[in-house]
Amino acid sequence: MPVPDVLPPPTQRLAPLTTLRLGGPARRFVEATSADAVVEAVRDADAAAEPLLLLGGGSNVVIADQGWPGTVVRVANTGHAVERRPDGSVLLTVEAGSDWDEVVAACVADGLGGLECLSGIPGRTGATPVQNVGAYGVEVADLLVDVDLYDRRTGAVRAGVPAADLALAYRTSVLKGRDDAVVLRVRFALPGTGVSAPIRYPELARTLGVEPGAQVPAAVARDAVLDLRRGKGMVLDADDHDTWSAGSFFTNPVLPAGQVPPDAPRFPAGPGTAKVPAAWLIEHAGFRRGHPGPGGRVALSGKHVLALTNRGGGTTTELLALAREVRDGVRSQWGVPLSPEPVLVGCRV
Secondary structure (H helix, E strand, O other), rough: OOOOOOEEOOEEEEEOOOOOOOOEEEEEEEEEEOOOHHHHHHHHHHOOOOOOEEEOOOOOOEOOOOOEEEEEEEEOOOOOEEEEOOOEEEEEEOOOOOOOHHHHHHHHHOOOOHHHHHOOOOEEOOHHHHOOOEEOEEEHHEEEEEEEEEEEEOOOOEEEHHHHHHOOOOOOOOOOOOOEEEEEEEEEEOOOOOHHHHHHHEEEEEHHOOOOOOOOOOHHHHHHHHHHHHHHHOOOOOOOHHHOOOEOOEEOOOOEEEHHOOOOEEEEEEOOEEEHHHHHHHHHOOOOOOOOOOOHOOOOOOOOOOOEEEEEOOOOHHHHHHHHHHHHHHHHOOOOOOOOOEEOOOOOO
């Protein structure tokens, strides 16, 4: 018997579907395993005038304890295709529900460099252009060609929407914070060789023992990135509560150069501005690794202060109280506002 594209829900609890293991139930849950099924499920929710939440890997989302009062569609269409182009480069087409790190691993195993610095990032591929995912000197914007979208306003599928139309910027795009455009498929251009992208991030260059700008075998760079991420609790491990997080909870603020705190690390971010590591601001505002939140059931990671973690039995309410404590402490110490990176569903900091 063929497997249907829309599967009955294994559970309506949302917490187990997020990397934080937090969040209440959904009133209705649909897992859609093809792009057509995603579109159908979204159309059904719209026809019923139900609130709609799209969920992928649950890695960059904080869901309220009350859950979601309408339909949750879990985007689960998977698969990717590699097309060699006449100039030797590769067009990589990935279904939105594909596990991101599995795609990166497959590319590296096939001798395709370019994505290796984005290794170990949890979640699904459809979310990568929404957030303009980036790490260790590489962003999705560097490689993205276009996306296929379902436009809820018109009811039509828009194929091949160029990356230039998405206003990709630091951890954001025109797709972030809205639900009227649903990513179905993503395309990347890769060089077509087995070497890494240029190693721009100083910490990674030091780990690899190379000068910034050098290139190494993609597999070597991937292993180094994974080791660095594990050391910060940023590679998922069900037995390690330091990985029960939404990744970096705050973005690195971009400030006028004259407002950067003395002695703070800074990186160029455009004329007259600098990007300051949020982790430095948090640590130097008096917060240490493992700093507990209300009741001790949530805490800053024991490995990296930028991650807010569920130590087991925590609640979203407790996590957000910790986030507010950190945000307010940084503002009091440095006068710098911190903005949350994850998508907040039914809640706010």
